[in-house]
Structures are given as structure tokens and as C-alpha cells.
Amino acid sequence: MPRLTGVGAVERPKTLSRSAYLGIQQAIRDGAIIQGTLYSENELAETLGMSRTPVREALIALAREGLVEIESQRGFRLRQLSDAQRWEVFDLRLLLEPYVARKLAECATEDGVRRLTELVDGQEELSGADLQSAFLALDEEFHLLMPQLVGLERSHDILVSLRGAMWLMGFEALSLPQRHSAVIAEHRAIVAAIAAHDPDAAAGAAHEHIVKTAAAVS
Known part of the structure; x- marks a missing residue:
């Protein structure tokens, strides 16, 4: 035919x-x-x-x-997430996101680093009544862009499936004093390690960021 x-x-x-x-x-x-x-x-x-x-x-x-x-x-x-359900989400992120950061650090391009940096810059420039919702939108884009940049489709799909639970917890984390600036600093540490093509540092920075985010909503 x-x-x-x-x-x-x-x-x-x-x-x-x-x-x-x-x-x-x-x-x-x-x-x-x-x-x-x-x-x-x-x-x-x-x-x-x-x-x-x-x-x-x-x-x-x-x-x-x-x-x-x-x-x-x-x-x-x-839906109200139980403590066990919350920790399951963060445990999955701890397994997956340091792996993604490590793989990206091995092959990151200048364009990829630029795109990640622009998202963090966008978070830093936010202010006003819509700060939290816009901040969370950029946060989601940042975390989902990393597996896209390295072509990890299954990792990307799993992280997408976890975002709903993160929306249920996101405003709790951002309600804490100084959490905005802390998230920005943690994101910049991840990007810096990726830009330096340092897989261990990138994985470590991603791990630290997720641990601190979990602590903020526990």
C-alpha cells in the first residue's frame, strides 16, 4: 500500500x-x-x-x-496526603533527581545551562501578589527541563507523575521564611555543578535540595 x-x-x-x-x-x-x-x-x-x-x-x-x-x-x-505518602514522593525524587543531575552534568551543553539559568533568574526576579504561584510554575519547569535536556524520557514521565503531589505541598514549603531565597541558592548550586561537568557535585546538590524541601514540609 x-x-x-x-x-x-x-x-x-x-x-x-x-x-x-x-x-x-x-x-x-x-x-x-x-x-x-x-x-x-x-x-x-x-x-x-x-x-x-x-x-x-x-x-x-x-x-x-x-x-x-x-x-x-x-x-x-x-486530597490530604499522609506522612507516609509525602515521604514516598520525596524518596522517589531522591532516587531519581540526583541521577538525572549526574547524567546531565556529563553531557550538558551551553544552551542547556543557559535555559536552566534563565529559569532560576526568573524565580529571583519575581515579586508581588502572584509570587508563589509563578515561583512554583518556574520550579516545576526547572525540574522537568533537566531530564528533557539529557533525553531521559522515562525519568521525565515519572517526575511529571509526582508533580501533583508536589502541588499539594508546594505552598506549605514556600510559606516558610527565607525559603524562596534558599530554593534559588539550591537551584543555582545544581546548575553550577552541571555547568562545571561535575557529576558528583551535581548529584549531591540535587540530593541536598530535595532533602531541604522535604524538611520544609515535614
Whole structure:
């Protein structure tokens, strides 16, 4: 059978449930949806400007991912992670992220180092009411960029799967005095070791950063 040529892929428009999913996900990451509050599905649908059905579908997907808990006929709330669940997330990060930093230090390019540095610079330049949500967005981009730069697709996918739990804990960590400046310093130490092509130092800096982040939310 001859191959088709000159036919481009069709970009599928986002479904309403996908749009709702992304909107709720963003609200969780940004801290607009907070721990300890029961939210109405109907009010959320009104806020998003859509019917309840796609919002319900989005919440079911987020519940499967462990981000929310749905209470029948009442609404939904953010999932409260147990201490064991929190430590599992950080244990997985401690296994994976020093490995990623080590591999990246072995082959980092100037462009890769520049991109990481720009993200940390962006964190340092933040100020104002949206500081925490913007800071967390850049933090996520920083940590997910490293496996991308070295082509570690499975590592990247695993880290993506852990980000939801980090959103549930992120604002707790950043509420501590001086944690913003500490995170920036820790990120710069990781980048410096990668730029110096020092795998041991890069792995050590990544390990120290995750240990300190875990201590901030314990």
C-alpha cells in the first residue's frame, strides 16, 4: 500500500472536559483551590463557564491521579496526603533527581545551562501578589527541563507523575521564611555543578535540595 504524502496531522481541539481538567489543575498548582475546603461542583462549573458534566469528568480524572477526593452529593476537596505518602514522593525524587543531575552534568551543553539559568533568574526576579504561584510554575519547569535536556524520557514521565503531589505541598514549603531565597541558592548550586561537568557535585546538590524541601514540609 503506498504511503500518503502531503497530509498533515490534524490538531484536535480540546474537549470541554480537558479544558476543565487543565483549569482545575492550574487552580490547584496556583493555590486558588486550597486544603481543608469543600468545593461545590456547580459553583466550579459556573466559574469555568461550562456545564457540570465536563467538570465532573475532569474531577474524576483528577481523583484517579490522587489530587482530589469527590464526596457524593456534596462536592470535592483536595486530597490530604499522609506522612507516609509525602515521604514516598520525596524518596522517589531522591532516587531519581540526583541521577538525572549526574547524567546531565556529563553531557550538558551551553544552551542547556543557559535555559536552566534563565529559569532560576526568573524565580529571583519575581515579586508581588502572584509570587508563589509563578515561583512554583518556574520550579516545576526547572525540574522537568533537566531530564528533557539529557533525553531521559522515562525519568521525565515519572517526575511529571509526582508533580501533583508536589502541588499539594508546594505552598506549605514556600510559606516558610527565607525559603524562596534558599530554593534559588539550591537551584543555582545544581546548575553550577552541571555547568562545571561535575557529576558528583551535581548529584549531591540535587540530593541536598530535595532533602531541604522535604524538611520544609515535614
